[in-house]
Amino acid sequence: MSYYRRHVFFCCNQREAPEKCCANAGAVEMQKYAKDRVKALGLRGKGEVRINKAGCLDRCEEGPVIVVYPEAVWYTYVDRDDIDEIVDRHVVNGEIVERLRI
Numbered sequence: 001m002s003y004y005r006r007h008v009f010f011c012c013n014q015r016e017a018p019e020k021c022c023a024n025a026g027a028v029e030m031q032k033y034a035k036d037r038v039k040a041l042g043l044r045g046k047g048e049v050r051i052n053k054a055g056c057l058d059r060c061e062e063g064p065v066i067v068v069y070p071e072a073v074w075y076t077y078v079d080r081d082d083i084d085e086i087v088d089r090h091v092v093n094g095e096i097v098e099r100l101r102i
């Protein structure tokens with residue numbers, strides 16, 4: 001059994017302009033938002049959910065990106081509503097959010 005039921009990695013990498021990067025698309029703020037939301041839902045910790053920062057995940061042109069394990073499903077997002085949907089549907093309930101999948 002996995003240590004975490006769901007483990008989410010947010011690329012928070014910063015690249016030099018004009019290279020596209022997740023940090024310039026609000027990744028650091030969104031990672032914190034997701035982490036706080038999971039905590040508020042009481043789902044943080046062993047056997048539950050972990051929201052981690054990551055370095056470059058090498059899908060910069062498709063970013064900002066996150067990946068959710070154990071399903072290894074990749075998403076992009078624009079705003080907090082997208083993060084809410086990924087957390088509520090996938091992280092909590094295991095339902096893949098096709099509209100945000102990359």
Ligand code: FES
Pocket residue numbers: 011012013014015020021022023055056057058059060061063064065
């Ligand atoms: S900067 Fe996010 S995937 Fe490379």
